[in-house]
Amino acid sequence: GPILEEEGTTIGVVTHGQGQRWYELTLTGVESHAGPTPMNRRKDALLGAARVVELINKVGLDFAPVACATVGMMNVFPNSRNVIPGRVFLTIDIRHPDDAVLTKMDAAVRKGVDEIAKASGLGSDLTQIFYYAPVPFDDGCVKAVRESAAALDYRHRDIVAGAGHDACYLAKVAP
Secondary structure, eight states: OOHHHHHTOSEEEEEEEOEEEEEEEEEEOOOEETTTSOGGGOOOHHHHHHHHHHHHHHHHHHTTTTOEEEEEEEEEESOOTTEEOSEEEEEEEEEESSHHHHHHHHHHHHHHHHHHHHHHTOEEEEEEEEEEOOEEOOHHHHHHHHHHHHHTTOOEEEEEEOSOOHHHHHTTTOO
């Protein structure tokens, strides 16, 4: 990511791989013609989805600085300019290197989606489809990188690997 470059830091000493939870969410409202349907009678699935996008962003910010939360894909049905969307499918990705915090993020997502759906008169189907536990990297390896960077006078800092990374899989079988 951009962190090291922005700081002018040469070496990132990677201490952890982030845990990840992925979800699929379908919000269901009532498809209706945009012209004759009064605003106060609408059950707009896209409006609910917009509120979910805002919720997910807030969850990431609430657990900063190493949390990440993203809505990366959205499909709107029927996807017509003059029809109130009756259904929206979207994906959610949350990440954190501490499993206890990732669990709190999960609870915030579930509670928030439920509240948004109820307040908007929408049905919701939230399913977690992927879980990858956080991976702490071997203390000896982390220490070796940190000490080598210092010995060679490279500017360095501890950092968490935000993306899924080969080192996460290797850490299961080797330091």
